[in-house]
Amino acid sequence: MAATISAALAGASSSVVAASSVGRATDVLQRSEVKGAAFASSSRSFGAVRSVVLGEQSSASASAGLKTFNGLRAGSVFKKEYDSLTEAVHAEAAVEEEFTLTIYAGRSSKVLEGRKLRVAVVGGGPAGGCAAETLAQGGIETFMFERKLDNAKPCGGxxxxxxxxxxxxxxxxxxxxxxxxxxxxxxxxxxxxxxxxxxxxxxxxxRREVLDSYLRDRAQSYGANVINGLFLKMDIPKDDNSPYVLHYNDYSDGSKVGVAKTLEVDAVIGADGANSRVAKDIDAGEYxxxxxxxxxxxxxxxxxxxxxxxxxxxxxxxxxxxxxxxxxxxxxxxxxxxxxxxxxxxxxxxxxxxxxxxxxxxxxxxxxxxxxxxxxEHPRPRRVAARVALVGDAAGYVTKCSGEGIYFAAKSGRMCAEAIVQGSGNGTRMVNEADLRVYLEKWDKTYWPTYKVLDILQKVFYRSNPAREAFVEMCADDYVQKMTFDSYLYKTVVPDAEREDNECIPTEEQIQYTIMTNVNLPNSLKRCHSVDKCSQKRSWSGIPCGPLLRNKKFMA
Missing domain, CATH: 3.30.9.10 (D-Amino Acid Oxidase, subunit A, domain 2)
Structure with missing residues (x-):
């Protein structure tokens, strides 16, 4: 049931549409094409350029519904880049009904001479294994750390x-x-x-020990260096091009104590679970x-x-x-x-x-x-900082209500690695925070509705035993079963064709009412008092929440 409503809503996330004009750039030029409504002033045009380059949103050009999970997104740290961009880009005003233009945005990341980008993946579970594989395939010099190569996590599997x-x-x-x-x-x-x-x-x-081992071995077959080591801490560089220094104990020789070693890398992916040491090093916040x-x-x-x-x-x-x-x-x-x-x-x-x-x-x-x-239980307040990104459990990507985490761990690891491969030109350039935030924005846009709705559903159905009785009875409905399995097995979504934004995430009352009107179980639901408050309510002053179960619409 949890997956049913979340799948219907997940397709509601909107694409960010920005408009801007052509600017001059220094250093290497990065090109992007965007479509959107015209802006009448240079300042508004430049604001849209900034949105595209820095991964931020303009209120005039981006959906207000696109938010980081639970509103916990950390503030931007791009002031330095923005100041240099102001000098590099001259935005011209453009007044048209609709247009397509090419943006040339200045980049300060340097070309790497005589070597490839070096990235450390801390953690060898599904998130780390998929990240390391993608990096190695993309031409990145990859190092993956895992202390327990036979680890069996307590996971339903x-x-x-x-x-x-x-x-x-x-x-x-x-x-x-x-x-x-x-x-x-x-x-x-x-x-x-x-x-x-x-x-x-x-x-x-x-079994997690089987899956994790397979993914690590496959990453290694593509060229990733798998280190049987325990990550301890990292030294944060003071500028954009200096390396991160990772301190770890190496157990490759079978030692029970381990040998203290260090490794210098250009970027770090933290895939080291809920107790992530990488997260602590970047002050990612608790959950x-x-x-x-x-x-x-x-x-x-x-x-x-x-x-x-x-x-x-x-x-x-x-x-x-x-x-x-x-x-x-x-x-x-x-x-x-x-x-x-x-x-x-x-x-x-x-x-x-x-x-x-x-x-x-x-x-x-x-x-x-x-x-x-x-x-x-929810994503961390900060998941990207400079050239460090968190994925999987380290980032907090486990769904409420269902507790699913394996797929989202593997998916986030791959998406983060893809952003690094793309941003570095297959390992030929240094990456920066803007490159890593490409992963973050894509992830939030795709999966934020799922996490939000499952949070609400947990509050609806796990609040009391009568509510749980109603939940189980509702699971007998054929339509609920089909939608649940379709959304879980295929991660499919049911987009709302009438809405182009992500503002259709429902309230708790709206979800309760939708269950009442779409599933043939009103008596059990009334017994549990989960929906008494809204069983007679058929309209809200808020935004319609789109197709939930049988694509019935709420009346605004």
């Missing part, structure tokens, strides 16, 4: 079908192909989910985080047969006050886990309750591994 094709993953790393799910309510009412899947559709279940706790349980063969292609999700304040418990099948065992933000000290109590809810189906099982790990 579910990946969408589209990820297998998009990231060219081999099928032999998929342990199970889940085609059925059971959503189990606080009163143990179970709803079967998966009726709308065709025979070729499934959710892939992987709320959940604790995920998981036990891997070896169960008898007859019990394992039950979970062959089935996953279970339990909701209720006994298993978590703000999340869910799960039983996910692996190759020869099941993963049983839960998570919470609001009551971390009680995580073991919630884990025991999750195990008890599933006790008949995992009876006779033996716990073979126990895992715990922090999971971010």
């Amino acid at each position: 579910a990946i969408p079908l589209c990820m297998i094709g998009e990231f060219n993953l081999p099928l032999d790393i998929i342990d199970r192909k889940v085609t059925k799910m059971k959503m189990i309510s606080p009163s143990n009412v179970a709803v079967d989910v998966g009726k709308t899947l065709n025979e070729n559709e499934y959710i892939g279940m992987v 709320d985080y959940a604790i995920a706790f998981q036990e891997r349980i070896k169960i008898p063969a007859d019990k394992m047969e039950y979970y062959e292609n089935l996953a279970e999700m339990y909701v209720g304040d006994d298993v978590s006050p703000d999340f869910y418990g799960w039983v996910f099948p692996k190759c020869d065992h099941v993963a049983v886990g839960t998570g919470t933000v609001v009551n971390k000290p009680a995580i073991k109590k919630y884990q025991t309750a999750t195990r008890n809810r599933a006790k008949d189906k995992i009876a006779g099982g033996e716990i073979i591994r126990i895992e715990a790990h922090p999971i971010p």
